[in-house]
Amino acid sequence: MSTDPLPQPTLTDGTVTLRPWRDSDVRPTWEGHDEQVRHWYGERERPSLEQWREIVDTWRREHAEAGRTSFVIDVDGEPVGTVELRPVDEHTGELSYWLYAGGRGHGWATRAVRSATDWALTGADQGGRGFTRVQARVEPGNESSLRVATRSGLRREGVQRVAPGTGDRAEAEEYVVLARLASDPPLSEPGAFRSLLNSFLPRKRAIAQMLIRDEATPVPRVLLCQLTYKQDWDLPGGVVEVGESPQVAVGREVEEELALTLAPGRLLLTDWLPPWGGWDDALCLVFDGGAHPASITERIVHQAREIRTAEFCTAEQVAERCADFTARRVAAALATLGTGDGPAPGASYTESGRA
Known part of the structure; x- marks a missing residue:
């Protein structure tokens, strides 16, 4: 898989903007790094400000070196969250996302994940990432993240079990796997919406x-x-x-x-x-x-x-x-x-x- 550096774009739907990290984002996002972020991110304790700065610098390097893209979710000029896209293989990217304290409950995560997914599934010749599949793995108890994924058009495909201690968090036992394909019809089409509902409604x-x-x-x-x-x-x-x-x-x-x-x-x-x-x-x-x-x-x-x-x-x-x-x-x-x-x-x- 090619790891040639790609320019990181700025994406927007008119309300939420996804952009590269700035030095000025470090402190406000660190201050919003609350217990909920630490829990689902698998951290035992909050990183120090300097540790957080190093993490952000690592994300910047990984975009240039390995195609792992970390976007700041920006609303009205303020950083409210993060969306990350990691290459799994030549055809597949995996999403993770979170909002910092004060940024939840406004629908911004759904908008951000939709924009990131659309970009990831757009061909490289059109300025996109060129993946044919974008997936997310979400723990069953993380209901807010599951709602974001489904509202963003990712269909539920099944459950992946993991051996104790091998997941993103030590407590993780399984992940719900959700995905969108480049060949899926647009979410605006009735058939696409029905297929999305069918993927996560209960089955007996x-x-x-x-x-x-x-x-x-x-x-x-x-x-x-x-x-x-x-x-x-x-x-x-x-x-x-x-x-x-x-x-x-x-x-x-x-x-x-x-x-x-x-x-x-x-x-x-x-x-x-x-x-x-x-x-x-x-x-x-x-x-x-x-x-x-x-x-x-x-x-x-x-x-x-x-x-x-x-x-x-x-x-x-x-x-x-x-x-x-x-x-x-x-x-x-x-x-x-x-x-x-x-x-x-x-x-x-x-x-x-x-x-």
């Missing part, structure tokens, strides 16, 4: 299961699977893939795991599963798999990687073999089937199997 895991019953018994027996990856038994089914219909998913899972081709019926139950045993929370949707002859189990070819065996179980066996919340879910799903000649009740909603 969905599980689709099928309630398959033995038609010969007056009190329904239900088909349960003994799984390889946990001790308790469960209804057949599995995780819904991204972009997949839950109803399609449960049919696919039953065919993959048991080699049974059954058309999923109506939705019987939506059960919210709270976080448990290392799993995040999820929604479990139980679909009607119909009543079938007990001999259907003879057609089962179970997927050995996940399924040990599958068989029809009585209510007593369900209680004995299943986790308590699974047994409650099975009972709640059966209750929605209705009795007699009248119409069946509608789908029910439970939380961990409880109404």
Whole structure:
């Protein structure tokens, strides 16, 4: 990667200006170097004025020597914060940013990060930095910095874990990774705004299961699977893939795991599963798999990687073999089937199997 010195530009959106450091910036930014800056910057104590002067001088040298650019965020001639852009590789730059005491709560950080990102993604032939990707890594607890990144058009991509003591701060355990690409549409376009929202809005895991019953018994027996990856038994089914219909998913899972081709019926139950045993929370949707002859189990070819065996179980066996919340879910799903000649009740909603 070329490290030829690049002239540091001055950028402005009419309200916030990004410019090179001046000697006169050292004292006011040092005075604004409060506990919040020290915390997220990973400092145990405030640097002395002379140490801060040396840090600023280092930033100036690194722009000329290594392409690491540190801008002062200037509002009405006063330094209020810093935006820094570091090269990660030939195509990627990484942002960091902070506002000093007295400069927060005005939206200046968002304006500054937008300007820095636009410049970084502009081609070198047009006076930009020429990166194709600009990213930021923000600790999950730093909510203000996460808001700045998303409002600046950086999409949330995932979470990067770090070994203890290897992050920017000794306490850091993980970072949220956010990024903009040069090929992303302008933020003014509706599709770009929707994609941005979609990147950071909560996502819920969905599980689709099928309630398959033995038609010969007056009190329904239900088909349960003994799984390889946990001790308790469960209804057949599995995780819904991204972009997949839950109803399609449960049919696919039953065919993959048991080699049974059954058309999923109506939705019987939506059960919210709270976080448990290392799993995040999820929604479990139980679909009607119909009543079938007990001999259907003879057609089962179970997927050995996940399924040990599958068989029809009585209510007593369900209680004995299943986790308590699974047994409650099975009972709640059966209750929605209705009795007699009248119409069946509608789908029910439970939380961990409880109404």
